[in-house]
Amino acid sequence: MSSLVQSVDWLAIAPPTITAVVGLVVLVADLFVAEARKPLLGWIAVAGLAAAALMLLPLLDADRSTFCLVGDTGVCSYTADRFTLVIQFLVLGGALLAALLSVTALKDSGKRLPEGEYWFLFLSSAAGAALLPASRDLATLVVALEVASLPAFALVGLRHGDRRSSEAALKFFLSSVTATAVSLLGISFVYAATGTLHLARVAERIQHVDGQLQTLAQTGVVLTLVGFAFKTAAVPFHFWVPDTYVGAPLPVAAYLSVIGKAVGFSGLILVTVVALPSYADAWAPALAVLAALTMTVGNLGALRQRSTRAYSGVRLLAWSSVGQAGYLLVPIAAAGYSDDPERSIGSTLAYALMYGAVNLGAFAVAALVGRAHRLNRVADYRGLYAASPLTALLMGFFLLCLAGLPPGVIGLFAKVTVFAAAVDAGLGWLAVVMAVNVVIALVYYLRWTALLFRAPEGEAATHRLTAPLTAALALTGVLGIALSGAPQLVLRFTDTGLF
Numbered sequence: 001m002s003s004l005v006q007s008v009d010w011l012a013i014a015p016p017t018i019t020a021v022v023g024l025v026v027l028v029a030d031l032f033v034a035e036a037r038k039p040l041l042g043w044i045a046v047a048g049l050a051a052a053a054l055m056l057l058p059l060l061d062a063d064r065s066t067f068c069l070v071g072d073t074g075v076c077s078y079t080a081d082r083f084t085l086v087i088q089f090l091v092l093g094g095a096l097l098a099a100l101l102s103v104t105a106l107k108d109s110g111k112r113l114p115e116g117e118y119w120f121l122f123l124s125s126a127a128g129a130a131l132l133p134a135s136r137d138l139a140t141l142v143v144a145l146e147v148a149s150l151p152a153f154a155l156v157g158l159r160h161g162d163r164r165s166s167e168a169a170l171k172f173f174l175s176s177v178t179a180t181a182v183s184l185l186g187i188s189f190v191y192a193a194t195g196t197l198h199l200a201r202v203a204e205r206i207q208h209v210d211g212q213l214q215t216l217a218q219t220g221v222v223l224t225l226v227g228f229a230f231k232t233a234a235v236p237f238h239f240w241v242p243d244t245y246v247g248a249p250l251p252v253a254a255y256l257s258v259i260g261k262a263v264g265f266s267g268l269i270l271v272t273v274v275a276l277p278s279y280a281d282a283w284a285p286a287l288a289v290l291a292a293l294t295m296t297v298g299n300l301g302a303l304r305q306r307s308t309r310a311y312s313g314v315r316l317l318a319w320s321s322v323g324q325a326g327y328l329l330v331p332i333a334a335a336g337y338s339d340d341p342e343r344s345i346g347s348t349l350a351y352a353l354m355y356g357a358v359n360l361g362a363f364a365v366a367a368l369v370g371r372a373h374r375l376n377r378v379a380d381y382r383g384l385y386a387a388s389p390l391t392a393l394l395m396g397f398f399l400l401c402l403a404g405l406p407p408g409v410i411g412l413f414a415k416v417t418v419f420a421a422a423v424d425a426g427l428g429w430l431a432v433v434m435a436v437n438v439v440i441a442l443v444y445y446l447r448w449t450a451l452l453f454r455a456p457e458g459e460a461a462t463h464r465l466t467a468p469l470t471a472a473l474a475l476t477g478v479l480g481i482a483l484s485g486a487p488q489l490v491l492r493f494t495d496t497g498l499f
Contacts, residue, residue, distance in 0.1 A: 009066035012080040014055040015088050016130040019095075022048025023123030030116025038115040042103040045119045049099055049126065053092040056085055065136075075198050077137045086349050087133035087266045090356050094258040095126040097360045097475060101251035101367050103468040108371060112160045113249060121151035121158070122255070129259050133266040138187045138197040138275070141267060142180075145231070148263045149176050152256065156248040168247025175230060175240040183227025189220025190275075199275040207278045221279050224271055225286060231264035234329060235293040238322045242301070245318035246311045250370055253314060254363035257321045258356040265328055265352065269345055273335050284336020288430050291333055295326025295437040302444050307378035307451070313366055314376055316444065317359070320402065323441060324355050330418050330434060334425035347421040350490045354414040354483065358401040361476030365395040368469055378448055383456020391465075392452045394477045401480055403445035404438055410480060413487035 010017075025048075026041050033040060065076035099122065106113050128147025135141040153176065157169025191197055193213045194205040209217045230237040245253040272283050302319035305312045331348040335341035366376060368391060373380035385392035401408030404415040415438060422431040465473075483490060 007066075009064050009080075011055075011058060012062075012064040012066050013078060013134075015052045015092060016127045016134070018048060018052040018055060019092070019123055019130055020127035022052075023120050023127060026123065027116060027120040030120070033116075039103070039107065041115050041119050042099070042106060045123055046096065046099045046103070048123065049092055049096040052130070053089065053096060056089055056092070059085055069198070075200055077140050077198070078134050079136050080134055083266075083269075083345070083349070084134045086353070087262055088130050090262050090353055091126065091129045091133075091259050094262070094356050094360060095122070095129070095255065097364070097472050098122075098251050098255040098259070100468040100472040100475075101254060101364055102249070104371075104466045105249050105251050105367065107466075109159070109249070112162070113158055114160075118155065118158060121155050125149075125151040125155065125255075126259065129263045132263055133270070135270065136199050136274075138191065138199070138202070141270060142184060142187065145183075145263065145267060146180060148259075149180070149231075152252070152260065155252045155255075156244055159249060162247070164243075164247040165249075166247075168244045171240045172244045175237070179227045179230030179237070181227075182223050182230070186220045186223025186225070186227060189216050190224065191220075193217035193220060199270060202275045203277055206276065218279075218282070221276055221282060222286075225268075225283055228264060228268040228271060229290060232261060232268060232329070233264070233294075233322055233325050234290045235297045235322070235326075238294065238297065238325075241322055242315050242318040245321075246314050250314070250363065250367050250376075253318070254360055254367075257317065257359055257363065261321070261325060261328065262352060262356070265332070265348065269332060269335075269348070272332065273341055273345060277341070280336035284333050287329055287333035287336070288427055291326050291329035292430055292433045293326070294329060295323050295434065296440075298323030298326055299437050299440045299444075303440060305378065305444070307447075310375040310377060312376075312378045313369070313381065316378060316448070317362060317366065320441070320444075321359065323437065324359070324402070326437070327415065327418050327434065328352060328355070330427075330430060331421040333430070334421040334427055337425035337427060338421070340424075344421045344425065347417045351414040351418050353490055354401065354410045357476055357479045357483070358398045358408070358411065361394065361473065361480060362398040362402070364469060364472040364476060365391055365398070368465065368473075371464055378451065381448065382451045382454050384452045386456050388465075391473065394473055396449045396452055397477070397480060399445045399449045401484075403442050405442070405445075407484060408480070409484035410487050410490070413490070 026044055059080050063081045065079045067078045068076035106115055125148050128144050132144035135144050153169055153173045156172050157166050159165040193209045193216050194202050196202055206217055233241050298319050302316050305316045328348055328351055331344040335344035338344045369380055370376045401411035404411045419431055
């Protein structure tokens, strides 16, 4: 008789587990740490995220699974393969950089952000985000999605006495709850049609659904995709993004722009390419249209931002992130048409790594400028080179990477990779739409870059660098420059091993 007791592979689950445990430690420590020593909690969180990221190293050459079905060890709920590790690296690395920005933001907040609660919510969300790419059944996927999302609502609205923050949290909450409800309804339909939640078994059984359940299965597929489209901020489910980013503390906006997207896209990949490959003729065209709409609306929204409008710097980055989401959707759509879907998914992961590094770098510069200019307008970046040459050069580099122009070679490389995925899959029209959008994006990225080097109006502002901000800028700058020197390393790292 086989044992019903599960054996847990603790090494495989170490990254999300360490993050969650450190979150609990911070919450308990907050009760005993004196007010003057509260900043210590932030450094505990940073150390915890660094430790969780380091635990990815022993898993690099492994393909480990745990929480498997008794009697069928090939069907598991948690798998640490290359796809999982790439996303976990992005999530934990991005969370670490956002945590460094948070240390300074909490210090500058004047006690309007409670430190213990902030770090507990931050680490809880990061733990859920790290769990999601390893999920190989629909129940674990939804639980991980909610563990990543629910603390994020609170983080957005955590600033005391700030009406914009509360409004942003409400918009984010309502849109995300709607997405979850739609996803759960779709997943329940898929479960009713297939009788299983495990992605591998869903992929097998959904091809042979009884004729009476065919409509139910198709409806389930559509609803599940709509739910994840909300999470990725794909058009027309993007309306919450600009106001949420402006209302949230800046490090939380940075976190949502990278980790929030990683959560949405990894979930979308698992649901479409892994669980529903036989429905590619339905989801691939839908994702292709979503990609075209998302990149177009995002870039046009960024183009419309006035440089003198309050918070236009953050708003422009928010609309830019919507446009970038469109580029990220292209290879996922291409995977439905391609004979080599693994290569297409590798293109999405390569683009996500590039975007994560340089977008967090841009937010780090925005955090620095925001210390001197509370309204954080694009116009406030004028003459940054005169005040802080190295910071201006880094910001220019990050913007050129996002635009896909040299010397931001990694940005150009990532865009070419995505473009090639569309062409190889026969999506010529989508490649043309992408090329047009890249040109549109050049306008606002270059306009902002040129502003950095113009003569300042009046006396140049002084920008006070702190050690955590310096570390965040240095890490993102070194990563962007190193990858621009050897962009092929990204593709090697993102060889997913999903199939």
